[in-house]
Amino acid sequence: MLANLLAAFGQVFDPYVLGVILLAAIYGLFVGSVPGLSATMAVALLVPVTFFMPPVPAIAAMVTATAMAIFSGDIPGCLLRIPGTPASAAYTDEAHSMTKKGQAEVALGAGLLFSVIGGLIGTFVLITAAPSLAELALKFSSFEYFWLVLLGLTCAIFIASNSPVKGFVSLFLGLMIACVGMGNPAGFPRFTFGNSDLLGGLSLVPIMVGMFAVSEVLRYAISAGQKMKVVQSKIGNVFAGMWGLTVKYPASILRGSILGTTVGALPGAGADIAAYMAYAVSKKFSKEPEKFGTGHVEGIVEASAANNSSLAGAWIPALVFGIPGDSITAIVIGVLYMKNLNPGPMIFVTNPVAMYSVFIVFILANLLMLPLGFLTIKLAKKILEVPRNILMPLILLFCIVGSYSINNSAFDVGIMLGFGMLAYLMEENGFPIAPTILGVVLGGMLEENFISSMIKSDGNFVAFFNRPIAGTLGVLTILVWSMPIVMRLLRKKQITEIYVNG
Template sequence: MTAVGQAFFMVFEPYTLMVMVLAALYGLFVGAVPGLTATMAIALLVPVTFFMAPIPAIAAIVTATAMAIFSGDIPGCLLRIPGTPASAAYADEAFAMTRKGQAETALGAGLVFSAVGGLFGTLVLIVAAPALAEFATRFSSFEYFWLVLLGLTCAVFITSDRPVKGLITLFLGLLVACVGLGNPAGFPRFTFGNTEMMGGIGMISMMIGMFAISELIRFVVDTSPPPELVVEKVGNVLAGQWALAKKYPKQILRGSVLGTAVGALPGAGADIAAWMSYAMSKKFSKEPEKFGTGHVEGIVESGAANNSALAGAWIPALVFGIPGDSITAIVIGVLYMKNMNPGPSLFTTNPQNIYAVFLLFIVANIIMVPMGILCIKVARRILRVPRNLLMPIILMFCIVGTFAINNSLFEVGVMLVAGVIAYVLEENRFPIAPAILGVVLGGMLEENFITSMIKSDGNLLAFVGRPIAATLAAVTLLVWFTPIAMGWLRRRNAAVPA
């Protein structure tokens, strides 16, 4: 049987399809409840994947992510509270449409064009990932060192409007990555004599804490009254969507392209893609004055961008082991647990697994439409679930799931501490995405640096001695020094008298 045939068999077997349906329902529910993010959904799902084969485990993650990103639009449209950060970019626009009696159009645009954007991103993933993997076979430790450094740099400058704060959280993540024996010298670092810490800080338990516990704390301290639903019933959400597709083809394509490109940048993710796409839609629109008054154009473009970013984020994750967003940071941990180590060899040793991943993205984005319609129909019931009942159940799942990773109470403690730290950081406008990237990539950065130093016998010029390494070094240094140079020029121009 060919690799493609094996992939079809793995994806379309009844167990995998059942997992996808259940993950879709779970993702739709989590995304539709304000405050429960897509990343939180995946962090809570990881302990469940321990008991699954690799392909069903990835199927659950891919499906739940796509559904949660879309269903975050529902409370944004009906309550003006985005369910996920990716939906925040156009929540005001969608709510304004609901006020005008156009909730069906707003929700339908979010659903249909999320699926279109997701399929576009998948197409790019199918084309780009194998080509990049072939290119990556020429990489040595020198190239990987610069690539990781570039990824960490991009995470700081892209994900934060305050690069200094982003840099602080990045170094915090790199510090956490130093803990334990998992370093090239095998020397215990920052363990403080605790044997539990010799294995390092568990990435999955830390992620669950940073994305789930921090949200639970935020709910506890939030004293604002619950919002009221604006509409009692939503009609046919597919009505008029074909007309929108014919009216805004450039916007759909532009949002899909931008979303995929932004998703592939380390640390960016769907929420940044959606904000950038909405801003671009307004800038190039023939009717910019309508934005903010309930205009569907921005929803069409941003909806395509947020789901195309999901597939884009998998490109660097699969090829280089560098996460495109916080969700793929969790995914990389799952891939390692399932012996599907990210990197060029993943495409050559077991190609059927990669083809199965491609198929999973296609199927997930196709079933999003009927499952999304179902979710919209029952949205009023989902949004009326009392959150003071829901949150204790989520806390219980967090504790049980984290304990199940290594049957260790220490992991539960890591989760709780990480949650408190993430809450404090976010409340003080510190982005946590660079911290996650620091934890995931810190070990890879150190390992490739040490390996390169040993190979070059301590000669630092060897880091730019190969063409690809020199190019990556130039790009990295350009990203570092361009903001500094621009700031210096602005100060200089301001100092010159008119």
């Protein structure tokens, strides 16, 4: 273990890797600071660049860019009342209210410091939980993986959508996309319509880039680029008074970090869900709930800790089971496969040095956030003045080049543009795109484990419940499925009783 750890330090603290981390940090901070450019989009745009990198710097670039973008999304939220990333939307009104009261440095300082603390706590949970879960996962067969994937897809529908029906439709669209081509247990071409380009299936990276980057470019183009006005608020020393907040709200920091890590580990949830839940929990347990919404820092403290800790939490199921915790780790899983770091319980046995390197990068990225985040806050007004009518066409150009470079195929560019339009139409009509991505990533795994299990059991479905872990996961999945029906029946019963007792 010590030898692997030393080797990992050697890999991470190589000048080339450190240079990649620094550039990725600057890139992530910039992308997060520009309203409309999400952390997922930042990672999707990095994928073509990682083709030319060894595994450790490729993963380091993604980890660092994500952490930085999630934090820097707070900056336009605070100064413009336009969240830079969805993860910052939960407390945008709170931060902007503080800015109008002349407390911008307190709001931004809290967002920075407690993002770092939350990220470090989440990383500690990742380091301790992932190897332990991997030992348990070694006992998993196709029966357990089938139920686990099914449970993850089910949770994604209910957690990541206000409308479970729309989440369900979105998920089935992703599962249908995963069926295209010959990548199925029978090796039979499906939904190819005689097109040889579809025999290998639809490439994941063009789909990701299209749905997360091109859709944002389309949204900007259609909105005709509204001009943004920055609230002129003096930003002094953002670290002043932070120790006082740490002493005053230790329970909020810890609660937000644990909640964020837990929510991050749920498939399809992500940092934005974690931030909303943490903000709501903070208000629920606050001694001053009436101050929320008027420019009160307590909610920002807890939600900032939650959104960054969720990033590390999302890596737990991604590394151990190959099941993405959010859309960012869905992209990362694709890169891991390209770099021959196949996710699963054996990754800690076959590639221990790479895993230790990932853990070190998480710690380094969060520590690096303090000085670089401070500089970004100081330069915030300059970053927000970058003309988006120049920035968006450059992003589209990079998307096209990146999608083409994967297979040197113009067909992939068409896939990217098509899925960009699809994602835009879905989001405009309230259909979440996270379940679609999870369906694409996990569809093959679901089918493969189901077919393998049916062959092993000679078609006897009872075998899916015979093993203790499989039975537990199966019952849990069925309970999650039946919960909305039970809740609806209870509500009807209550309404009937009220009407009868009337």
